[in-house]
Amino acid sequence: MTAAMLRQALAYARSGWPVFPCLPGAKIPATAHGFRDATTDPVRITSWFGRGFGWNLAIATGAPGPDVLDIDQHGPAGNGYPAFGRLQQAGLVIGAAAYVRTPAGGMHAYFTGSHQHNGHLARHHLDFRSKGGYVLAPPSQVDGKPYQLIKSLDGRDGLDWDAATSLLEIQRQLPPAELRLAPTQDVSHLACWVASQTEGNRNAGLFWAANRALDADPAADLDALADAASHAGLDEPEITRTLDSARRTSQPRPHLCGQQAETES
Numbered sequence: 001m002t003a004a005m006l007r008q009a010l011a012y013a014r015s016g017w018p019v020f021p022c023l024p025g026a027k028i029p030a031t032a033h034g035f036r037d038a039t040t041d042p043v044r045i046t047s048w049f050g051r052g053f054g055w056n057l058a059i060a061t062g063a064p065g066p067d068v069l070d071i072d073q074h075g076p077a078g079n080g081y082p083a084f085g086r087l088q089q090a091g092l093v094i095g096a097a098a099y100v101r102t103p104a105g106g107m108h109a110y111f112t113g114s115h116q117h118n119g120h121l122a123r124h125h126l127d128f129r130s131k132g133g134y135v136l137a138p139p140s141q142v143d144g145k146p147y148q149l150i151k152s153l154d155g156r157d158g159l160d161w162d163a164a165t166s167l168l169e170i171q172r173q174l175p176p177a178e179l180r181l182a183p184t185q186d187v188s189h190l191a192c193w194v195a196s197q198t199e200g201n202r203n204a205g206l207f208w209a210a211n212r213a214l215d216a217d218p219a220a221d222l223d224a225l226a227d228a229a230s231h232a233g234l235d236e237p238e239i240t241r242t243l244d245s246a247r248r249t250s251q252p253r254p255h256l257c258g259q260q261a262e263t264e265s
Helices: 002-014 042-049 081-089 161-172 188-195 202-216 223-232 236-250 257-264
Strands: 019-022 056-060 067-071 098-101 107-111 119-121 126-129 134-136 148-152
Touching: 002 019, 002 042, 002 056, 019 042, 067 081, 081 107, 081 161, 119 161, 126 161, 161 202, 161 236, 188 202, 188 223, 202 223, 202 236, 223 236
Parallel strands: none
Antiparallel strands: 019 056, 056 134, 067 107, 067 126, 098 107, 098 148, 119 126
16 A cells, blocks of 8 residues: 555646555544645655555645535435536536545545635535645555545546535525516616625625526626626626636536546445
């Protein structure tokens, strides 16, 4: 196992992903500063993993490492696969580069790294690891069960965690029914509502309003919503990202249940 672990650690490092050791059979860092000690230096990696200590292998997430969506499997308490299926249907996870089976029966979906915040959606059994996080990676083991590569993909895109959160949590943030847009209405009343949103609901509010506008008219002009979001305090990159996600979500998608079943097998 030592030779295989060293080879894989060096392979991750050659891809530009910083790595570091964790205690054998555990997720606890074996270095003094945890993920902050992660490196792509082959000499240091060899000194860690070439001595036969049986370390587990961890990757520091967030650029230059990958972003990772953790789909948890909690048995009778629930799992994250239904939520992941919704993200698939919305086209938000089509850019994944790899799927990895976790020891408990969950899954890690790897994406191009970013500087987003880490996230946790307990109700949906999902965790997001980006800047300041880490994940165990194959061939690490926990309780004698390994992390295993399910498949490598051609995806080279990132995961917009704000858009994913907005999609999954939208039922908690629905505005009054009178704000539902009829086909003959413009978006001005939606824009007024977006402009009134406070921090913590601004992205979700913009995402919801944009989807309602696009439901009524797939060619709707969303500039008024963008201006309203700016008034509410969102910056231009956030607004652009959220509106782009809404446009992707509103487009018909092929049925992906077969793909989901394949990734869960």
